[in-house]
Amino acid sequence: xxxxxxxxxxxxxxxxxxxxxxxxxxxxxxxxxxxxxxxxxxxxxxxxxxxxxxxxxxxxxxxxxxxxxxxxxxxxxxxxxxxxxxxxxxxxxxxxxxxxxxxxxxxxxxxxxxxxxxxxxxxxxxxxxxxxxxxxxxxxxxxxxxxxxxxxxxxxxxxxxxxxxxxxxxxxxxxxxxxxxxxxxxxxxxxxxxxxxxxxxxxxxxxxxxxxxxxxxxxxxxxxxxxxxxxxxxxxxxxxxxxxxxxxxxxxxxxxxxxxxxxxxxxxxxxxxxxxxxxxxxxxx
Amino acid sequence: xxxxxxxxxxxxxxxxxxxxxxxxxxxxxxxxxxxxxxxxxxxxxxxxxxxxxxxxxxxxxxxxxxxxxxxxxxxxxxxxxxxxxxxxxxxxxxxxxxxxxxxxxxxxxxxxxxxxxxxxxxxxxxxxxxxxxxxxxxxxxxxxxxxxxxxxxxxxxxxxxxxxxxxxxxxxxxxxxxxxxxxxxxxxxxxxxxxxxxxxxxxxxxxxxxxxxxxxxxxxxxxxxxxxxxxxxxxxxxxxxxxxxxxxxxxxxxxxxxxxxxxxxxxxxxxxxxxxxxxxxxxxxx
Numbered sequence: 001x002x003x004x005x006x007x008x009x010x011x012x013x014x015x016x017x018x019x020x021x022x023x024x025x026x027x028x029x030x031x032x033x034x035x036x037x038x039x040x041x042x043x044x045x046x047x048x049x050x051x052x053x054x055x056x057x058x059x060x061x062x063x064x065x066x067x068x069x070x071x072x073x074x075x076x077x078x079x080x081x082x083x084x085x086x087x088x089x090x091x092x093x094x095x096x097x098x099x100x101x102x103x104x105x106x107x108x109x110x111x112x113x114x115x116x117x118x119x120x121x122x123x124x125x126x127x128x129x130x131x132x133x134x135x136x137x138x139x140x141x142x143x144x145x146x147x148x149x150x151x152x153x154x155x156x157x158x159x160x161x162x163x164x165x166x167x168x169x170x171x172x173x174x175x176x177x178x179x180x181x182x183x184x185x186x187x188x189x190x191x192x193x194x195x196x197x198x199x200x201x202x203x204x205x206x207x208x209x210x211x212x213x214x215x216x217x218x219x220x221x222x223x224x225x226x227x228x229x230x231x232x233x234x235x236x237x238x239x240x241x242x243x244x245x246x247x248x249x250x251x252x253x254x255x256x257x258x259x260x261x262x263x264x265x266x267x268x269x270x271x272x273x274x275x276x277x278x279x280x281x282x283x284x285x
Numbered sequence: 286x287x288x289x290x291x292x293x294x295x296x297x298x299x300x301x302x303x304x305x306x307x308x309x310x311x312x313x314x315x316x317x318x319x320x321x322x323x324x325x326x327x328x329x330x331x332x333x334x335x336x337x338x339x340x341x342x343x344x345x346x347x348x349x350x351x352x353x354x355x356x357x358x359x360x361x362x363x364x365x366x367x368x369x370x371x372x373x374x375x376x377x378x379x380x381x382x383x384x385x386x387x388x389x390x391x392x393x394x395x396x397x398x399x400x401x402x403x404x405x406x407x408x409x410x411x412x413x414x415x416x417x418x419x420x421x422x423x424x425x426x427x428x429x430x431x432x433x434x435x436x437x438x439x440x441x442x443x444x445x446x447x448x449x450x451x452x453x454x455x456x457x458x459x460x461x462x463x464x465x466x467x468x469x470x471x472x473x474x475x476x477x478x479x480x481x482x483x484x485x486x487x488x489x490x491x492x493x494x495x496x497x498x499x500x501x502x503x504x505x506x507x508x509x510x511x512x513x514x515x516x517x518x519x520x521x522x523x524x525x526x527x528x529x530x531x532x533x534x535x536x537x538x539x540x541x542x543x544x545x546x547x548x549x550x551x552x553x554x555x556x557x558x559x560x561x562x563x564x565x566x567x568x569x570x571x
Contacts, residue, residue, distance in 0.1 A: 045461045046432050093459075145304075147328060174459045175377070177328040177488050179528075204461045245462040248491070248533035248554075255558040261565060270533060274540050277561070281546075284565065 006166055006198055007034040007057055007088070011066035014052055018064065026052045027221045029066070034166065034200055039192045041201045041209040043232075044218035045243035050202045053218070054168040057200070058088035071165075086115075089164040093171040095151035104146070104154055105130065105139040111162045122161075129161040132195065133187050149180025153187060160191065166198035167191070173208065181208075206233065207247055210268075217242060234266040249273040286354050287315035288482055289339065289371075289450055294348030295506075296334055308334040310506040311348070316450070321476055321483045323493035326503035327528065332486045333376075335503065336452050339484075340371035352449070369398055372448030376455045378439030382427040387418065387438050390427050394446040405445075412445035413438075415479065416471050433464030437471060444475070451475065454486045472496060490532045494518070494552035502529065514552050 009032050015023040026049045034040055034057075044050045055061040056068055059075040068075045070084045092098055101107035105126055112122040130136040133153040138146070143154060152172055159167055169188060173181040185208055192199045201212060209215050215232040217225040219242040225232050233239070236254055239246055246254060253267040253276065263276040296309040308331045316322055326332050337343040338350055341357050341364035349356050350367075357367035375381070384390025388409050395405045413423055416437040422430065427438050436456070443451065456472070457465040469492065475481040487493055493500050493514065500517045502510040504527040510517050517524070518531045530536070534557035535550055542548045548564060551557040 046464065171459075179327060243461060243463050249537060251554055252534060252537065252557055252561075255554055256561060259558060259562050261562065270537050270540065273537055274544070277541060278544065281565070 003038070004036045005033045006036045006071060008069040009033070009066070010068070012056065012063045012068060013065040014056060014061065014063050025221060030221070030223050032216060032223060032226065034198060036165070037196055037198055039189070039199045039201065039213045041203065041212035041215045042218055043203060043206065043209050043215055043244060045204055048218045049221040050218055051170050054090050054170050054200070054202060057168060058085045058090060086162065087165045088168065089159040089162055089166070090168045090170060091155050091159055091172050093174045095148050095155055095175065098155040099143045099151055102142055102144065104135060104141050104143055107143055107154055108157045108161050111158055115162070125161045125163070129157040132160055132191060133157045147180065148176050149183055152176065152180070152184055156187060164197070166200065168200045168202065170202045171204070173203070173205070204244060206239070206245060219243070233268055236265070288318045288353060290315040290351040291339070292349045292351065294338060294345035294350065296338060296343060296345050308506050309338070309345070312508050314501060314508065314511060316482060316484070318482055319476070319480050320499065321472070321485070321497045322499045322501060323497040324484060324486045324501045324503060325488070325490070325493055325529065330503040331506040332503055333454060336373055336454055336484070336486060339452060340373045341365065341367035342373070369446050370448055371450045371452060372443040372446055373452045374440050374443045374454060374456065376458060379432070379435035382435060382439055384427060386424050387413070387427050387430070388423040390438060391441045391445050394442055398446060408445045408447065412441040415444055415475060416441040417467065433460055433467050436460065436464070436468065440471070450482045450484065452484045455488070456485060457487070457489070457492065469496060490530065491553065494532050515550070518550065518552055
């Protein structure tokens with residue numbers, strides 16, 4: 001992809017509780033870019049620093065060392081921080097913490113209202129955003145009667161109505177059931193494809209990362225690997241060491257290797273496993 | 286006599302309103318002492334409603350919940366007592382932590398049971414040991430714990446009441462693989478060391494298969510299937526009907542069997558690996 005750099009982390013380090021005796025270092029000298037229009041997935045276990053990356057990207061947090069450029073502007077520039085936050089949005093994990101209004105369309109209008117936009121503009125943005133997440137039919141519903149997945153879609157609509165260039169999704173499906181997970185993931189992919197919104201998707205579910213353009217593996221505040229999903233996922237040892245979960249067929253292949261049976265590396269899907277196992281049987285006879 | 290018996294219970298929300306939902310519809314089952322039973326079903330299938338009826342938080346519209354043969358809803362007093370006897374741990378219990386220290390938080394339940402301070406202290410220690418919370422953490426704020434530790438601290442708060450049945454609603458949701466294994470180990474320890482009777486609500490077929498003696502499958506408030514993991518996963522058709530599936534390991538083994546390999550069913554990772562290993566040693570096709 002020879003597109004423009006939207007976000008650039010340059011040798012960024014960050015610690016929490018720097019004013020105490022034991023600061024907790026979360027990110028150590030990391031550098032990476034998010035390209036305009038791409039779908040980047042950041043994979044890491046709990047506490048790997050994933051969420052901190054999101055908060056640094058729109059100046060909710062500022063780096064201790066290094067710098068972060070958004071569209072060429074340093075996030076440390078206080079006068080530009082409002083502009084940066086308009087460009088980079090974050091959707092968090094818990095749908096219940098992100099709903100502010102009792103009616104769906106009022107909740108989505110909250111952001112645009114705070115941008116002091118004219119009424120007609122707010123109306124059209126809210127309608128468009130709700131249509132984008134398939135919640136337009138429920139625009140008059142009460143938010144507290146929605147399912148978790150529906151609430152999360154409303155949160156996303158609230159973000160879209162702000163018209164950001166890029167949205168960080170911080171484990172948006174962690175609290176949803178398998179059906180809700182799938183629908184949110186489809187919605188996010190559609191936003192990326194059809195609306196051209198740059199997506200940074202943070203998760204520890206490997207199966208959710210499989211459809212991303214690029215995957216970045218984060219562990220203990222360092223980037224261990226960046227590449228296409230198949231480049232990263234074939235490094236099964238690395239992934240297990242990061243405390244991440246392999247897809248089930250890969251786990252079975254890994255378990256067999258522990259028992260001394262080494263199938264062809266790179267098993268990800270059930271079909272991969274079946275093929276690799278058959279091949280192994282043929283060769284061992 | 287089963288420790289818990291549910292006889293034809295039904296429950297509806299918002300009856301006589303436009304939002305009326307029949308959450309549970311004529312469900313019956315029983316649980317023996319020391320059993321571990323998983324409850325599986327989609328969101329809205331009635332799992333959480335069912336769990337809340339088991340400890341008297343909700344009263345069934347029809348039917349009975351018998352604990353050791355006695356209806357828990359006989360009087361208000363017995364319903365209140367059921368809340369201590371059946372320990373219900375909600376989803377994301379760490380959001381309910383509030384104590385200044387972990388010890389205070391875990392001890393809250395026993396304190397409300399009116400136990401003596403010495404007894405409370407002993408129970409807190411014991412519960413922390415069961416969930417694997419290091420004793421030096423007991424004096425720390427629960428908010429300084431890691432995600433997995435917070436979850437286990439919250440579960441310890443229920444265990445400290447020494448309930449006759451422990452119900453865990455989605456105990457591994459939102460945890461990473463390490464945190465999840467810790468919770469599953471804790472459940473196995475509870476069973477092995479305490480002989481605990483446990484019910485687990487989960488979305489994961491693998492967890493249900495690896496940890497439980499029996500599985501109850503709920504769909505739209507009705508009991509759709511129940512039995513041992515073998516029995517439930519044998520009925521693929523009936524699982525597919527409601528959009529559920531057998532564990533992926535089972536699917537892989539069955540696909541290999543269709544290719545002519547001599548493999549029985551297995552439902553968990555270690556069992557599947559063992560079977561494949563044995564097959565390789567024997568080197569045999571049928």
